[in-house]
Structure formats: C-alpha cells, structure tokens
Amino acid sequence: MAKKEFVEQITSQEENFSQWYTDVVRKTDMVDYSLVKGCMVIKPYGYGVWELIQHELDSRFKATGHKNAYFPLLIPESLLMKEAEHVEGFAPEVAWVTQGGTEPLQERLAIRPTSETIICSMYSNWVQSYRDLPVLMNQWCNVLRWEKTTRPFLRTSEFLWQEGHTVHATEEEAVEETERMINVYREFAENVLAIPVIVGNKSEKEKFAGAVRTYTIEAMMHDGRALQMGTSHFLGQNFAKSYDIKYLSKEGRQEYVWQTSWGVSTRLIGGLIMVHGDDRGLKLPPKVAPTQVMIIPIAAHKGGVTEKAHEIRDMLLDKGLRVEVDERDQSTGWKFNDCEMKGIPLRIEIGPKDIEAGHVVTVRRDNFEKKTVEWNDIASEVPSLLDDIQKNMLEMAREHMEERIFEVSDYGEFKKVMEDTSGFVRVPWCNETECELEIKADTGATSRCMLTEEETHIPEGTKCIHCGKPAKKIMYFAKAY
C-alpha cells in the first residue's frame, strides 16, 4: 500500500540506526550541511525546537536566581593557558585567530571552546568582598571545538549552548548549587523533553577538565547507546587559584572563592530525536513541538471546510497553543505523512463529513489513536490530549530505559550485554581509571554515571565487576554517543 511506500523513504531503525538518524534530521528539514566542515545550518524547524528548549530552561534559571550575560567569543592565548588541566583537556580542539585584517596578531586569540577562562578573568575583577557573592550568571552562546567527526546536533564543531558560571563564598554553597542545577536539568529533561535520565557523578576520567566533580544526566537512546544530556561541575577552587578570584571575608581574611559551571547544548535535540523517533520519523513532545497541532482540511474547496479549519485554529491559538492549518496544495495522504515525519504531536482532520456531523477527527502521533471530537469539546479536549501525549511519551521512554538497565552478576554477562549494545549495566566498581580503560578496550563501554556519595551503599566485601578489587562505587557503564 501507499503507507509502505512512505516508510521506505527513511531507513528503518532496525536496519541502520545511524542512517535512520541522518535521514530524519534531513527529511524533517531541521538542519542542512554548510560549506564549513563540521558546521551545520539549523533551519527554522530545528531552531524552533531549540527556542522552546531555551525558553523552558531560561525560565528555570531565572527562577533559581540566575541572570544572563554575554562574554566575548575570543580568548587571548595566555588567558586560556592558566588552568593546567583545563588546557590539557581543550587544547587539541581549539581554533585560533592569528590575523586581524592584514596584520598578524601579537598574541593569538582562541575562539572559545567554553568560557570558564574568560569569565573567571572577569570575575577576579568583579569579586572583592563577601558582599559581592554569590555571582549567579548564565550565558547563551555558541562555542567552537575542532571536531574530527561530526553529526548533526550530536557533535558539530560549532554548537549552541548555555553555560552557567557561579561563584560562592563556601564549598557547601557551591556544591549545593552544582546539585541544584543538575536537578533542574533532570526535571527539565523529564517534564519538558519527556526523556527520563540517570543522575550521578562522572568518573575521574570522564569529568570536566578542571573540575573537582562532575554531575551528569545520562539518557538511553533507542539503539541502546547512552547520551550525556547535560553536566554540572563543582569546580572547587581550581579556577579561583589560577585566575586569582579572592574575596575579603566578614572576618577580614582574603579567601579564594568556590565555583560551579553547568551547561546543555543543541545536542539535546539529538537526544530528542533518538529517544522518541520511530520508523515514520520524528516524534516531538508537545512542550517542545514548534507546531503542536496541525489541522488538515480535506477537500478544502467544499462547503465551509476551510472556514471551519480557520475557526478551530483561531480558537486554539487563543488558548495559547501552537497551531497551523496545512493549506498546501497536496494530497491529503501526503500531508498526513508529512505531519508524522515532522513529529507533530496532534493532527486534526476536518472534511465535508465532519462539517455535516459537527465534529473533527484527532489523531495522536505517539500512539496513532483516533478520536472523534465534537466542535464544542475541541477547546477543552485538545489541551488535555496534548497533556496526555506529553505524559505518555515520558512513560514510554521510561519503560524503554528501564528495560535497558541490566544488573549483571559477573564480567562475562557485562561483556555479553555490550556485544549487543543493549544498554546500561549497573555494577559495583573499584573507581580506578586503569580498570575503566581496560573495560573500555575490552567491551567498548565507557563509564557514564555513578551513584553519588550519599546514594552509595555497598555491602562489605563486594568486589569490582572487572578487576576484583574492593568495590567503591555503583557505576553505570554503556556504549555512548
């Protein structure tokens, strides 16, 4: 049938997940490749999703006391080089500006791969007294990292993100902030993106270059690979000491400050695609869908169809929903499929039969459930359907993730799970980098996320899943993007 023909337009997830992903981002018109290697054009449909993500996150940042600022794109080389671990972590992928106009520069300028250094250098001027603390800032910007292999949204050389940078008087306060923000990310991922996540700490090896401790949220993609969705770093006094950020305390002593930084990027959109998408294309949760409801007039020229479609649209727009009428001169079937490919959460069909009967037909993208809705009920029914879709998508994703968390009893089982790339394994672990590297070489899995100090209760005598030394942590391992 026609339906089958449509499905053939994108590769099935089963057949080749990577190809499916590429097909989806292209067919939905979210991105286009550009002339510069590793840089992508985010087209209106993709950018629309990002704007909604920004809006939702930004209001959460504001609600937790943060304000937005903007720092420069260019960082003098000498400034970038001040924090040793940070330099080591980022130096290989920094792009440099070496010439201004026709003159070579005296000092090269780095295009920011992240902004800790430039922000810290400013903070060292701004923070003098305990009265100046805390500093709670965020910036929305682009950063550039010279990546070798790239994929739309998941890894591009230039990407959009937000980075929060805060300064505190005490360690406790900074740790509290780090944890607060990872929880903001978790709540946002679940309630807005409908993506359940595992929250915890990164290993020594995986933590942010220059951080004392990195908190992460990790999600499970449809193919069994994990995706890091956001991180929040407790920076301790590392940057304070390198960039000389001190304040005079109430007691009259010069003290180094305690800092945090935290960020999420356009990578979230990649997660959205890979968690919810299916063989018909994208599936967007209503809260980040640029179009939440698509009204499709059928036989639009016939008595009153177009008028009624407009009337319903205007009514739903008044309710604050994002609604469009697909008035393109295409066949109905084509519009249905286009709507599904783009992942629009709810479709409303209205044709001559509906005009006669005084109702419309709604079709959900999450489960394809059809429903007849009387005109009088549309205003109340549509928002409640969208709510339900949002909830159901989280539930479906949660079920999928839970099926993909494996408690294994020995290293043999661990390896078997990784051979099938089937998800997270949750294991007792020694917390040593050497062991982690061996596991990676052996299975392809990396440590993703471990239970925090408070959550970790390991019975006496428990051994590391791989090396057999005493277990110190409960770690989730997975193959990752």
Add this chain to the structure above:
RNA sequence: CGGGGUGUGGCGCAGUUUGGCUAGCGCGCUUGAUUUGGGAUCAAGAGGUCGCAGGUUCAAAUCCUGUCACCCCGACCA
C-alpha cells in the same frame, strides 16, 4: 585520525569497468484542468559547465594526479 563508500538539474539514481556524436530516468517544480478521509490523474513546460583544480587525448561524466565535501564503521570528545 584509520578502514570502507558516495559526489551527475531541487531530491533519489543510471551511465564510468571498455573515452565517441545532442548526458538519461523517476520524484519534485511551473501552468491549466479534474481531484482530495493515508503519498492522485491528464496535458503542456522549465531546469545540468557531471564536487573542484590540473593533466592525458582529435575527443573526458568516463582515464591519470591532486584536492574538497558528505555518509557508514572504528579510535577521540558535550
């Protein structure tokens, strides 16, 4: 960065092995008509310096050298 693959109208491809005359096909696009409840039909049209740069040749999409981009699989990173 290694291994594999692909670049030919907007999209998807054929043609390249064995050089040959005016570069084809499907979809899409434009105009008109009939249509519309799961990718419509007919008619008439428009659109390509074959990724780019050199070279070989009477002649290059096709052969040679270089280069760029993209995709897939690894290694590395958000």
